[in-house]
Amino acid sequence: MRSTDYLVKAISKDGQFRAYAVNATQLVQHAHKVHDTWNTASAAFGRALIGTLLLATSGLDETQAMTVKIQGNGPVGAIICDGTANGVVKGYLQNPHVSLPENAQGKLDVSGAVGEQGTLTVTKMSPSDKEPYSGEVKLVSGELGDDFTYYLAQSEQIPSAVGLSVFVNEKDDVTAAGGFLIQVLPGASEDNISRVEASLKKLPLVSHLLREGSTPEQILTKIFGKGQLKFLETMPVSYRCDCSKERFSRAIEGLPADQLETLINEDHHAEAVCRFCKKKYEFSEEELKKLLDQKKLKK
Secondary structure, rough: OOOOOOOEEEEEOOOOOEEEEOOOOOHHHHHHHHHHOOOOOOOHHHHHHHHHOOOOOOHHOOOOEEEEEEOOOOOOEEEEEEOOOOOOOOOOOOOOOOOOOOOOOOOHHHHHOOOOOEEEEEEOOOOOOOOOOEEEEEEOOOOHHOOOHHHHHHHOOOOOEEEEEEOOOOOOOOOEEEEEEEEEEOOOOOHHHHHHHHHHHHHHOOOHHHOOOOHHHHHHHHHHHHOOOOEEEEOOOOEOOOOOOOHHHHHOOOHHHHHHHHHHHOOOEEEEEEEOOEEEEEEEHHHHHHHHHHHHHHO
């Protein structure tokens, strides 16, 4: 199946706003399949992945990576997402099997799944950094769009609006998922800010627009008006893990020597499972002995 997922970047022609929108339907459906998420967990996890994608593609250079950790007091527990500037994300959640009754608005209860109390932490790292940059805010609603908006305002001092939306059908499949990020640039007039805010209040859910066939470009045009945007870039987005047996080998070699010896003498093998993609890596007794020998040589 040809992917319909992509992200578009734009700037308003008056230079007062930056705007991003993404269709991430297949990306979130793939994440649902990998982690066997139930409907409310799918919506929460999907929103977290889309929020990470929007932050990473708007605020990172190509050498940086971003990790978003959402730790609420709801039943899904911690949600961890990694994103890069080139539109690749991956993630995992503590409890994927969460299905709650719909909320008062008849929608999936993401706030109930995430929890209204907790933290959203964003960590950025590049190879040249000795220490990663990290910013943390308290959750304001658990709906996640509001929480990413609050993070940008508080931690990065960027007035923004973030919309995140995931539609899950009766078979638990994700049939629409996407979002937008609008950033106010220095010098933006109060009148124009008010106009955009009023437009956002009237905007249907992104998932509804995507199900009707709207593109990311059309979603941004609904917000700003026809002919008001200059589209700068279109980029594919995907859920992709970069794990490898070599990476897990380094992690196993980093274990204390007595733990490695226990794996060799008692278990005679080891199995590592990637939290992001569920891929399994097997290590034989001989491979474990080689890792132990390498560890001893490095002392």
